[in-house]
Every structure is written in structure tokens, then in C-alpha cells.
Amino acid sequence: MTTLFALLIAVAAMVGNTVAALWEAKGSRLAKYGRPVWLQPWFLTGLVADVGAWVLTVLALRYLPVFAVQSILAGAIALTTLADYGWNPLNLGRRDRWAVFAVLTGLVLVAASAVPERPAALPPIATPILLVSFGLVLVAAPFLWRARRPMLLALLAGLGFGGTALAVRAIHPGPMRWEAVGELLRDPLVYGVGVLGVLGVLAFAKALQDGAVGPATAVLSVTEVVVPGVVGIALLGDRIRPGWEGGALLGVVAALGGVIALTRADPDSVHRRVH
Numbered sequence: 001m002t003t004l005f006a007l008l009i010a011v012a013a014m015v016g017n018t019v020a021a022l023w024e025a026k027g028s029r030l031a032k033y034g035r036p037v038w039l040q041p042w043f044l045t046g047l048v049a050d051v052g053a054w055v056l057t058v059l060a061l062r063y064l065p066v067f068a069v070q071s072i073l074a075g076a077i078a079l080t081t082l083a084d085y086g087w088n089p090l091n092l093g094r095r096d097r098w099a100v101f102a103v104l105t106g107l108v109l110v111a112a113s114a115v116p117e118r119p120a121a122l123p124p125i126a127t128p129i130l131l132v133s134f135g136l137v138l139v140a141a142p143f144l145w146r147a148r149r150p151m152l153l154a155l156l157a158g159l160g161f162g163g164t165a166l167a168v169r170a171i172h173p174g175p176m177r178w179e180a181v182g183e184l185l186r187d188p189l190v191y192g193v194g195v196l197g198v199l200g201v202l203a204f205a206k207a208l209q210d211g212a213v214g215p216a217t218a219v220l221s222v223t224e225v226v227v228p229g230v231v232g233i234a235l236l237g238d239r240i241r242p243g244w245e246g247g248a249l250l251g252v253v254a255a256l257g258g259v260i261a262l263t264r265a266d267p268d269s270v271h272r273r274v275h
Contacts (some may be wrong), residue, residue, distance in 0.1 A: 001057065003063070003116040010060040010072040014052025018079040020046045021208075021217055027208040043205070050201065054164075061168045065238035067229030068114035070165055071107055071252060074221040077259045078103040084231050095261060102258030109251025113244035119237030122170055126235050127189060130170060133231075134163050134192045141199060150211025153203045158223025160200030166228045167192040169236055188238075218259050 027043025060069045078100045085091035092100065137159050144156045168187040207216040229252070232238040242247045 006060050006063040006116060007072070007111055009056050010064060010069050011075075013053045013056035013060060013069075014073050014075050015079065016049050016056060017073055018076040018083070020049035020053060021076060021080060022046070022083055023049060024144060024205060025208045026248075028205055047201070054197065058167070058168050061165060062118070063116055065114045065116075065240075066165050066169050066232030066236065067225070067238060067248070067252070068111055068233050069108040070162065070225045070228055071255055074225050074255055074259055075103055075107050077217050077262050078222050080217055081262045099258040099261035102254045102261070106251040106253070106255030106258065109247050110255065113248035115241055117239070122236060125231040128164075130166060130231075131188055131192065134167075134196060137163060138195070138199070141203070145203070145206070150207045150212060150216055153207035153210070154216040154219035155223055157200045157204035157207060158220045159227065160196045160198075160203060161220070162224040162228035163192050163196040164200065164230055165198065165224065166236065167196065169232060169238075218262065221259050222256055225252065234270060 008089060015169075023046030027040035031039050057069060057073065060072075081092070081096060081100065082089065089097065090101075102155065137156075141156060151219045171187060171189050171193075178218050204216070204220060207220075229238075233240070
């Protein structure tokens, strides 16, 4: 698979995550006035879109570093903002337009700086460190859930999805044969993918039900870019092209800065949307 094709898969996953977030948010809001969220058609359809986006993310992570894939996925906030304003960029205020531009420019820099290779083998300490970290997230989950604060729940979702990305990147399935299936089933990271993925979906659904979609998506995006990106470089052998370290850092800062800016209400945009 070429680097370009892997990048296109990551972009498709970003679009899928955007659609899923919008549909799940609508279903979560409707749950306040009728049947439970798990019976809301919009929410269930959003989960289907989430699964499709997750499959695409897994494919992208087989060929691209975690920081590159997760940064591209963070572009969902730019698409979410456009959706809020009828998919018409002219409805955006000046600040929002610059923020969307910063997100897209940052994503291009990050994608260009990534080395599309997988290390031949992980350091022996990598799997134990990941499993201990996953355990700490699961221990903290009930306390963050009981706090019922949307931003903490979005943070928890970001850690869940970020942990899933790290686990997928760390798994080495080897050649596709029947023996490889047994090897995968004996790998504890495989179960980490499932458990943390479910945790991320549940926590984000609760965050959307109790809070606004914009800020929740921003916290989710920042968390699942920064935390797994740093771990991927430090622990999993993800690499940046020689001489591109500054460009990668600038890209992440620009993308996350744009994400944060897009979560704040722009009076000019609000005026345009209302009138």
C-alpha cells in the first residue's frame, strides 16, 4: 500500500468520524425527550459509521505512525464546524475560517513529516508499559464517569480511542494465515483494542449527551492526538522524516490551535447563522 493511499484511508476515516459524531450527537439529544439513547435510530446509525471509520483507521495505522493518523482524525472538528453552518464556508466568521485553514495546513505538515514504515519489532518493554497504562485508564474510568462532567468524559474518550490506536499500531499480526489468528488471540493488546474502543464510544456518547458537541470533540481530538502521538514516538518506533521535526511540531500546534479556536463561539459566525 502506497503512502498516498494510506493517507487517503486516514482522511476517509476522518470523514466517517465526523458523520458519526453528528449523528450520535443528534441521537443523544433526542434521548433526553424520548426513548433511551441505545434505541435512538440516529445514534445507532452513528455507531455504524463509527465502526466503518474505525476499520479504516486500523488500516491506516498499519502503514502510518500514530501521530500522523491521529492528527488527520483531528480534522473532524473542522468538518463538524462546517456542518454546523450548513456546509457553506461563507457562513463562517473570519476567525473560524482562519481556524479551519490552520487545521488543514497543520494536517498537511504532519502527514508530510511522517515516515511510513513500521519497526521490525517492538522494544520488550513496550507491551507491558501499554498494558499497565491501559489498566490505569480503566481504573480511573468509574471516577471520571461519576463526576458527570462532559469535558472529563471527553478526555476519557480520547484516552480510550488513543489507547486503541496505540494497541493497533503495536500489534504485529505477521503473514495472513490460520496460525496468525491464534497468535492474535493470545496477544493481550488485541483485547485492549476492544475494551478501550468500547470505553471511548460510551464516554463520548455520555459527553455529547451532557454537553456541547464542539467542546467535547475538541477535548477528544487534542487528547487522542497528543497522548498517543508522544507514546508512539517514544515507545513504538514511530519516526519523523529527518529535518522535518520542526515542521511536524508546527503542524501539530497549528492543527490543535485551530481545533481549540473552533470550539469557541465566533460572534460574526453566530450573527451570520442567525440572520
